[in-house]
Amino acid sequence: MASIRELHQQLVSKTRSATEITQAALATIQQLEPKLHSFLLVTADYALAQASRVDAQIAAGEEIGWLAGIPIGIKDNFCTQGIATTCGSKILSGFIPPYESTVTRKLNLGGAVMVGKTNLDEFAMGSSTENSAYQVTANPWDLTRVPGGSSGGSAAAVSAGECVVALGSDTGGSIRQPAAFCGVVGLKPTYGLVSRYGLVAFASSLDQIGPFATSVEDAAILLGAIAGHDPQDATSLNVPISDYTQSLIPDLKGKKIGVIQETFGEGLDPIVAEAVQQAIQQLKDLGAEIREISCPRFRYGLPTYYIIAPSEASANLARYDGVKYGLRAKDADNLLSMYAKTRAEGFGTEVKRRIMIGTYALSSGYYDAYYLKAQKVRTLIKQDFEAAFEQVDVLVSPTCPTTAFKAGEKTADPLSMYLSDLMTIPVNLAGLPGLSLPCGFDPEGLPIGLQMIGNVLREDQLFQAAYAYEQATEWHKRTPKL
């Protein structure tokens, strides 16, 4: 599918209408969904109504924004007023939010055309989108493989051209890992840059919203549209938002890029390692100074995360009690058993597992040994990054240890599934911005992702480094054959 810039040009020059662009996206969705299952809900009427509003604006000679008339997929954990929001969970089946999330409201006001709600691991807990209670999404590059997760539907939809861009959420890698597996650009911004109001909460100290796109420029445009302070989210940062497209400079002279040594160890697929090493060489050729950086506590990110995230989740998911909205179990004879039965029926295995881990870690007698300890290790991981950013502007690593794995391969062993987020998790723990972009393909034709990590609120540095690399390579031009 064309870029935002190209489509915008077509719209303002009146060579193509927003309705035509939307119809084309809906036709692609109709053609590909039987294979991909990226969308839990296709909002065709809603999209066409929005497109015709944009066409009316253009006809009236009004100026339109970058995202006006652009088809976008929204992960199904954003509350959309009047439109079903399931979070991939049976406990929210039939839930129609009575309010709109801040970011989707901003996008609506800017004329963006939501074409549907994308599939995800239930409550964004997972790395393969196989934990959705509704359907399994296929990887567009190989339909027998997973698209990654938890934002697998958004990643697959953008990769396959079902929409131009999409929104995801990233708690431990849920944007960057599926972006890597599907060969697209995915960005998790600095914690607090984008309002989480109306994003269904998983782990509140880690969750952050970000864009999927087929180019760095499209990701920069979409981030610019959703970033910014929101009084409805007390953790949102009150900082000026720069025009990220100004950072798209294809030159890295004077930039210092650090390579995290600890990410090249055991468990890393040699093919991924080689592609990332070549990308590092290319960054050097573009003028960057490359430094080896050690983050000795990086590897403790995974156990730390799997204490903190489930603990916060166990508290956040206490609200699903069958009283105010969503599912209620039928055959309970008192309140307590109604809670327990509703949650037993409504939650899937992975969500139950994480609620159990979190409840245990927070329970009396274990709090100090687990939750408090993990929060202290979180400080150490953050200190490693702080030391690194005294020496360099951007850090790089592989996004994931492997390329996309086969559906069903890791579902029986939760720990092996957790390991696929080894390299993305520490970034969430430190609240830093992280971006994944394509840096090669394995011999089976599966995309490989390069992760770039920036200092707090230095998305501009990430966009510059990613753009320079993208412009010097051809990886982003490949599309899956479907």
Add this chain to the structure above:
Amino acid sequence: MIDQELVKKVAHLARLELTESEVKQMTTQLGSILDYFEQLGELDVSDVQPTTRAIDVSNITRPDQLQVSVDREQMLAIAPDQDGDFFRVPKILNN
């Protein structure tokens, strides 16, 4: 360290009804996940302050003014069971 009794106790705290086979499976899986957490013991954190959120913001206040909230009728309408202005639930005490 973690046994079926403890799993059942935690499930009760979490208001989750588990089947016997789920209890067995959780006991094994939580056991191996907790073993995995043991590696954090390699780090000395005695003098380290905990991080509660990565980017710290604190004491966010706003003027105490009335604001339009979500419509009450709409909120009640999406509840599984309601009675007039109330959410309806099964009885709280058994006979």
